[in-house]
Amino acid sequence: MASAPLSLSYGQAFVAPDLRRHRSSMSVRVPEQTLMRAKGACAVISDSISRNAIAKQAGDLSVRGFLADYFSTPDHWDVKSSATRVLRALNGWCYSQSQHLEEGSYVSSLSALVYRGREGHLFHMGDTLVFRLRGAEFEQLSRDHVTDLGGYRYPSRALGMDGSIDIDYMRMPLKQGDLFLFTTQVAQGTLMPSDYVRLIRQDASDLDAACERLAEAAVARAQERGYGAEQFCFQLVRIDQLPDEEQDTPGRVYGDLPIPPELSPGERLDGLEVQAVLSRTAQSRVYRVRDVHTEREMVMKAPSPELSNRNAYLEHFLLQQWVVERVKSPFVVRIMEPSRPRRHLYYLMAYVEGETLTEWARRHPQASLVQRLDIANQLGKAVQALHHRDLLHQQIHPGNVLIDTHGQVVLTDFSACHLRDVDGHKRSRELVRQVGLTEHSAPEYALDDSVGRRSDQYSLASTVYWLLTGELPYALTPDRLRGHTDLEQLAYRSARTLNPEVTPALDDALRRALDPQRALRYRRMSEFLHALRQPLGAERGSSHASPRMLREPGGFWQGVAGILLLLLVLSWLLR
Structure with missing residues (x-):
């Protein structure tokens, strides 16, 4: 029998003489059940240290920004990582934004409590206040990070105060009936715990009241x-119902769906009829x-039926889906929403009518330098x-x-795609090895060295080198190191020895991007x-040179020399 869902209710009250200049912001988000199982519900409060127009922006932005980004993180990340x-x-x-302001700043205290399953996760910076009322016990959960200067107390370790930040984290069990109170430092000294x-x-039945x-x-x-009583804000969240038992880890939310069986053309699954099998690999x-x-x-795209018990791969499969959903670019294949509820584990992408770059190069051996550099x-x-x-x-x-029928490039296949600096470099290398090294892979993958954005730079440069010359930049390919x-x-x-154009x-640019030492490649x-764009600008900017001149400069100047010689001979004969 399925576990009962987490259920909570909340109330809020805000008092301020001028709401346009208030310094505090608060919000609660309770998402739909599928997202609730993966990410939980969340309550946030923020309080800016500024007392000008920036204060309202700082408070609102920190709350809205946290809620939007937290619920957009991959579903299989745990609460703390997200x-x-x-x-x-x-x-x-x-x-970074505060460095450009002459007055005010985007510095604010912030407390966020995530409710997931039967646990709460508190994240705290600065001096906002979070209390828990359990029965007759009233306990402060957050710590006051403040500094006394000239008789005034200012928050320390607040959001936006420094380039790096220490975040207080507390994990706690939840009980049905728990009440959590969120307020700001201005409330200190007014009301006692009693x-x-x-x-x-x-009357706890009406939390707004x-x-x-x-x-x-x-x-x-x-x-x-x-x-002065400039402004007060209070937010109450009550746990009305807890799941009967601990939910699965977030990565299993969609992983609970069955993996599709082996499919052949003509067969149907969830209202989708298979037209052709494009790829069968050990993983997908x-x-x-x-x-x-x-x-x-x-x-x-679906996991291979043989891998139904390999949860590590299933988690990465879910990351692939997240990649396609979150990256918005005309040059990256886009996700498609199914017209019916999904009953199996897969995701759908737009079908690109075209050919691979390998096929395109084979069919266009006479393509110009401009066409190749545009790609x-x-x-x-x-x-x-x-x-x-932050994806590799x-x-x-x-x-x-892929090159579509209009000549536009679309990047596909996210089998080895991974978040940079998440779980270290080891996991990134393992994914590449699991999928398989290629002749365009950077040397560090074969040598167990650190990988990063410059590793993708190497692969891109190697692909471009191949596109321009039809060959590889090194006799010994990195996958054989x-x-x-x-x-x-x-x-x-x-590359000039293979393609004089x-x-x-x-x-020199290709040579640098293809340096075997990752640290010596382009920094960005x-x-x-x-x-890569420089040759395009030079060729397109030359308004006096015809396409034939650009393709055959030697023949052009030979013709000019011949005409000059003929004129010289005629002038000598007519003397």
Whole structure:
């Protein structure tokens, strides 16, 4: 029998003379059940240290940014990994934005409590306050990180205060009936713990009314004691029902769906009719399918039936789906939503009518340098779109690049795609080895060295070199390396010797991007792509040179010399 879902309710109250300049923000998100099982529900409160127009932006942005990004993390990540990564990214953004402000800052205290299954996960920075009321016990869960300066107390270790941040983390069991109170530092010194318990318990069935009572009492107490009551905010969250038993780990939410059986053309699955089998590997099956309801043609990717018990691969399969869903680029294949509920484990991608780069190069041996470099730059934009999401593709080669009927590049196959700096470099290398090294793989994969964005840069440059010359840059391909001493045998073969149209500058750019030592390649992908665009700009910018002149410069100048010689002879004869 399925476990009962987690259920909670909440209430809020906010008191401020000028809502346009308030410094605090709070929110609760309870998603639909599928996302609830994977990520849980979340309550957040934020309080800015600024007292100007930036304060409202800082408070609202930190709350909305955390909720949006947390629920967009991969479903198989655990709560701590998801929230910590989101908070660090948010902290870096807030800190960088504050450097450009003359007044105010995007610094704010923040507390976020994630409720998942039968556990709560508290993440805290600064001096916002989180309490738990369990029975008659009223306990503060958060720690006050404050600094006293000239009689004033300022939050420390707050979001956006520094380029790096320490995050308090607490994991706690939940009990049915638990009440969690969120408020800000301005409430300190107004109400006593006994006041909180009395006012909440007075009528806990209406949490909005309970928050209103807390706000009214806090304002009255502040006025009695003769200090300003600029703003108060209170948020209450109550656990109404817990699951009967602990839920599965997030990675199993979709993994509980059965893996599709082996399919053949003509067979149907969830209203999808198989048109053709595009690929069968040890890890996956790829089919071209047609939705019998909408008539759309799509590509279905599913795990191999033989791997039904390999949960590690299933988790990575879910990451592949997340990659396609989150990366928005015309140069990366896009996800397609099924027209019916999915009853098996797979995902759908747009069907690209075209051919692989390998097939394209075979059919267009006379393609110009401009055409080839245009393809190279489109492929570079696809890789950049992944890198902007902190993703490594790790399998860039001509067979994974499609050219559609309009000449547009679409990058496919995310079998080895992995998040950069998540689980270290070891997992990234393992994925590549599981899928298989190629002749375009960077040397570090074969040598168990650290990998990163420059590893994708190598594979991209190797693919571009092959596209321009039809050959590989080294006689000994990286997938055949056995040790670091073999790196000495990697002597770069100039692309100009194989294709005279390649300019010296372009050859130097390829040489640098293909350096066997990862640290010696371009620091940023954008630098390499800029070098690839230079020949395009020079050729397109030459308005006086005809296409024939560009393709056959030697013959053109020979003709000019012949005409000049003829004129010289005629002038001599007419003397």
